[in-house]
Amino acid sequence: MSAAPLDVNAAIDAVLTRKVPMPVMAGAAGAVVIGLLAFVAGLFIDPVWTWGAVIVGLVYLIGISQGAIMFSVVSTLTWARWSRPMKRVAETFGLFMPVVYLALVLFLIVGLRVFPWHPSTIVEGGPVHLAPESIAVLFAAKPFWLSPGTFIARQVLGVGFMVLLDLIYLRSSLRPDLLMAKLRLGDKAPGWWNMVIGGATDVAKEREASDKLQAGLGVVLGFTYAFIMSMIAFDLIMSLSPLWYSNMFGGWFFASSFWLAMQSIGVFSLIGLDWLGLRGWIKPSHTHDLGKMLLAFTMAWAYMTFSQILPIYYTNMPEETDFLMLRIVLPQWGPMARVVAVMCFIMPFTVLLSRGIKKMRGPFVALMLCMMLGVFLERTLLVMPSIFKGPDFPWVNFLVISLGVWIGCLGALVTFATQMLTRMPALPVSDPKLETHSWDVHVHAHGAH
């Protein structure tokens, strides 16, 4: 830890010189190519699995991008200081959301037949009969709700609305920072900053307006996140098993997406610590706080997963249990469920109990990478068993298509985020809460840090 006061001007000046390191650029581009190749090859090997892998990629990327925006929103609304040095990285992930939205729209146009409720589904067994079996049903929801037209309309409008709010929020957050940077850099500042800054000239005034707008919009975004992410979970994942339902599924999905976003932000910020000029800003105390948040959300993930499984297991009704049996008990998926339990709960919970590991950059990054892999497996486990009907686990499909598409998705995100971060300061430079406050001092019982 440096004793010298940190200066945000260095973060501003770095914009002029920061370039994406060649290995990173090549690696990320390579990952995108791998993803595209896996997708194209998959369409020939097993189109149903491939579209399933695309759904996994979509919900994974939506989770990171939208969850990252919520990371920024929550930091703003709770006046948190520890998360401020990571706020801009989070918002950069958030800026990827329009790209994910376009990918979602493309998927809705060409990949919708992977849903078993689609009249011309490609899933083995043909379309699932959606009309209610009982004449006592008051409202026959599914023939209406799970029809291509309404499905596409609500996804396009719902997610589109959320993306619109995201952009307004992100512009508001970036505006005072870019203005401050522009005032320092003058004509050397990138031209696109003017679109964000508009005619603003007074940093303090913009800062105040930005804080006010972020706080107000943050509340709206919070509700939008809850409802739209639930809709995404119900539509893109739950409706793959059209007869199964769980009213916690949406909440569970958006909470775990936030958790995934924190992991991603942590990995990116810590790997890019020097490149982004965050060393000194992100101290061991910050990673300690991030680790504690991850530990809390690890427990929340386990709690919500357990809370969802237990009532279904206990009441033992066939229409509910088959979803769990398929994923937890049957031999083709059961081992993956156990791997998910280890990677998403047992391992992070055990390791994150250690105070030291949260302050050690390398091991902490490795742990978060494992957790990200765990969430990928968890999303795969949610999606694939609903559409894959084979008796054995398809290793080729998984290793070639699923992993390939996932790597491609991460490659696209890294390419986008690294490019964006060469074009703007990696810190919210005008944010007064960037500086650690004396109240944030860490006190441990035995004086050990």
Place this chain on the structure above:
Amino acid sequence: MSATNDTAVPGLNGEPNRPSLYGAANRDIIRVLFKPSALWFFAWALAIATMSWGGYCWYYQITWGLGVAGITNPTFWGVYIVNFVFWVGIGHAGTLISAILYLVRSRWRTGVYRASEAMTVFAVMTAGIFPMLHLGRVWQVYWFFPYPNQRQLWMNFKSPLMWDVFAISTYFTVSAVFFYIGLIPDMAIVRDHSTGLLKKIYGVACLGWRGTNRQWRHFMAAYGFFAAFAAPLVLSVHSVVSWDFAMANTAGWHSTIFPPYFVAGAIYSGCGMVMTLLIPMSYLFKWGDYVNNWHYNNLAKMCLLTSGILTYAYGMEYFIAWYSQNPYEQAIFWWRMTGDYAWAFWLMVFCNCVAPLPMYWSKVRHNPAALFVISIFINIGMWMERFNIVVSSTAHSFDPATWANYWPTWTEFGVTVGAFGWFSFWFLLFSKTLPGVAITEIKEMIAPPVKGGGAH
């Protein structure tokens, strides 16, 4: 420009008006102890009167049997269970505020956590009465506990009701110990300001606290440990309570969202009750320096967050009932909002989803009178939510031939009112015997006294 200018930090806006001297904190908080006013005696007498009335109703029920209560076929869970869930819920905010907010270093908890912890302990004590009332034959209360009968038969550990016994007794034990640990340094201050018998009592109660470095180190270790230990209990207790319902194959009860929904509701009701108690307490005890708009503002935000979660949960329940095409689920949710108990449903919706909305305005969050009124709505709304869940599903179950409405009798109303008296009795007693605000933690927020007037 550097981002290090503290004077521009919005996060420090709205801090409490801190007393400038450590002595002032001692004086202001201790001065209200042991000197009950006429108003306090009136309130305490009222609490004893209502508690006695509740006690009489219970006596009447013991004498004449459980038949004097309104619970009968098909609704065997009535107001007693409603009250049980309500009071367990009230007991949530204390540990949330004292433990979880401690772990996340929220400074605003300092002014309010002591009273919240006391509220938690007394609320769980209140909740614990209702299973005994509901049992009817209270002399067999030991059946609750893991204790085999003469034929070595144990109770059904697979029953969520059994899980409840473990969850709530654990929560009560940990909350009470946590409450006591936090009180130790403060009781030492009371000891130092007392004479005679009181000095001896507080001397024993504070376990000989002298404030040495070693004691503080042990104290901080124990406090941190209990905070970490208590935090998961906040989630577990009401989750287990929710499973009393969710594990049953009953329409409207069997729901995966119940655990987080119940936990959010419990925090909502607990924070509401904290405001109901602390706003008048701070006003009457002239504690404006310690419990003020800064705290109310944050409590109001907690209520807004949890109200939002409740609104989401209500929405999800209805959406999934519709989406499921399950006729029983659809029927019960339709009946809840249109049937005989629709008034309870809409009152719940109003109090839990609509009434808190004015708190989105900062002016309302900084107006104690408005917050007090809203907190009353919150209490009513959360009681109604439990009534809505507990009663409607059994009154209107699968077979129309069994449908019948439930209405509590005067004995059940009497016990319900008596429970508020019982709770108030203990809380009022607490307010005059133990520091209602954590003196030592308040001092952590005061600028340390230094030579020459305190500038540092």
